[in-house]
Amino acid sequence: MGFLDKLFGRSPKTEEENMSNLKIGIILGSVRQGRNAEAVTDWMFDFAVKRNDNADYEIVDLADYKLPLLGETLPEAEQKEAEAAIQAWSEKMASFDGYIFVAPEYNHAVGGALKNALDYLKPEVANKAAGLVGYGSLGGARAHENLRLIFGELQVADVQTAVTFSLMTDFVNMSEFKPADYHAANANGMLDQVITWSAAFKALRKEPVTA
Ligand SMILES: Cc1cc2nc3c(=O)[nH]c(=O)nc-3n(C[C@H](O)[C@H](O)[C@H](O)COP(=O)(O)O)c2cc1C
Secondary structure (H helix, E strand, O other): OOHHHHHHHOOOHHHHHHHHEEEEEEEEEEOOEEEEEHHHHHHHHHHHHHHHOOEEEEEEHHHHHHHHHOOOOHHHHHHHHHHHHHHHHHHHHOOEEEEEEEEEEEEEEEEEHHHHHHHOOOOOOOEEEEEEEEEOOOOOHHHHHHHHHHHHHOOOEEEEEEEEEOOOEEEEEEEEEEEEOOOOHHHHHHHHHHHHHHHHHHHHHHOOOOO
């Protein structure tokens, strides 16, 4: 048993626990018809899987969850379906150890669909890490800064390195995704940080250290 385990009275982890892969959700954060988010998310997924991290990556498409606007009154006939969607979204997000958010920028902020989806969550995502991927005239940087504020309240640990694609130079006609090679450096940096923090937070969630 290591020194910290003795100090905090933790039992050593089983070999199975040490070996278990991290679960990382890649959140496709736009529901817009004709969205660029799909190509960017697919690129991010392929890039992440090729690294052979001790992690299982899964794409979570916001469009697969027909989430109502938080708190809106729905016709009775639609209520059951909406409740099921909210439940499924909550359970899916709770199942991950960390996240990569592929976030469009609308009006210098995060898009409404992603903001609404995040408003349903808190314990599901707290004490977990997140990396940011964006695209826009300034790489989606303003949406990222907006998300970092939101993550502060949700107790999500957003990592420093972000991947920021330009609509002008990483897309043809702002719609065909052709990313420049140099983005690989930031994608690797972001993933390194998400993996490290996700593993650390996973241990923390299991064995919370109390003062
Ligand atoms: C309502 C709206 C507002 C937008 N505002 C911005 C903006 O402030 N900054 C920016 O860089 N791009 C802006 N854009 C361009 C989007 O970033 C671009 O359309 C992107 O492809 C949107 O993501 P999506 O295709 O995955 O939905 C805006 C697009 C829309 C539809």
